[in-house]
Amino acid sequence: MNRNPFEKLMWSIALPGLGQFLNGKQFKGTALLILEFLINVQANFNQVIILSFHGEIVDAIKHADYQWLMFYPCLYFFSIWDAVKDAGGGKDIYSFLPYVFAAFFVTVGLIFSSSLTIFGVLLGPVWLPILFVFPGIIIGFIIKKIINNTS
Numbered sequence: 001m002n003r004n005p006f007e008k009l010m011w012s013i014a015l016p017g018l019g020q021f022l023n024g025k026q027f028k029g030t031a032l033l034i035l036e037f038l039i040n041v042q043a044n045f046n047q048v049i050i051l052s053f054h055g056e057i058v059d060a061i062k063h064a065d066y067q068w069l070m071f072y073p074c075l076y077f078f079s080i081w082d083a084v085k086d087a088g089g090g091k092d093i094y095s096f097l098p099y100v101f102a103a104f105f106v107t108v109g110l111i112f113s114s115s116l117t118i119f120g121v122l123l124g125p126v127w128l129p130i131l132f133v134f135p136g137i138i139i140g141f142i143i144k145k146i147i148n149n150t151s
Contacts, residue, residue, distance in 0.1 A: 005089025012080040019083025032079050039075060043068035052126035061114045064125045069110060073129065077103035094147050098140030105136030 012019035016036040020029030040046060043065045051060035081099035084090050109132030113125040123131065 003088045005084045005087040008083040008087040009080055009089070012083040016076055016079035019079065020086070023083060023086040025086060028082070032075065035071075035075055036079075039068055039071050043072065045069060045072065048125055052124055057122050057124035057127075060124045060126065064114075066110070066114075066125070069125060070107060073103045073106035073110065077106070092144070092148070094144045097144040097147075098137045101140030101143070102133050102136035105132040105139070106130075108132060 008019035008022055011022055015033070017029040017031075017033035020026075020032060023029075044063045048060045048064045048069075051057070051063060077099045081090065081096055085095070090096070106129045109129035110125060113123065113128040115122075116128060117123075118128075118131075
């Protein structure tokens with residue numbers, strides 16, 4: 001079996017559950033894929049993505065079911081972390097922290113996505129959460145480094 005953690009990371013970014021299938025974890029991959037499909041459909045996420053890409057942010061906000069969409073960041077980043085871990089990556093005990101903080105920050109970005117503007121631009125439920133990935137990962141790595149240095 002190919003144990004390339006980067007490959008599993010990339011496939012999990014493409015679609016939650018694919019990294020698990022590549023790791024030979026069929027049950028876990030199927031569960032994550034079903035959850036992804038359920039949340040995606042219930043949240044109208046594909047429609048929200050299409051509207052966002054067309055710059056129709058207000059319509060994207062109107063079509064988003066935030067009650068369902070709030071589940072997506074945790075599912076997404078857990079799927080990525082789990083696939084990397086099962087492929088032999090993330091051997092450090094705190095390797096999960098960048099993924100956890102990314103999920104947290106994306107969720108916060110999603111919460112504020114219907115009203116928060118950056119330089120007067122409303123980014124909506126796709127673009128603002130994507131921007132929040134970066135500070136989440138950075139803070140996760142900083143906290144991981146601090147913990148590792150004090151342990």
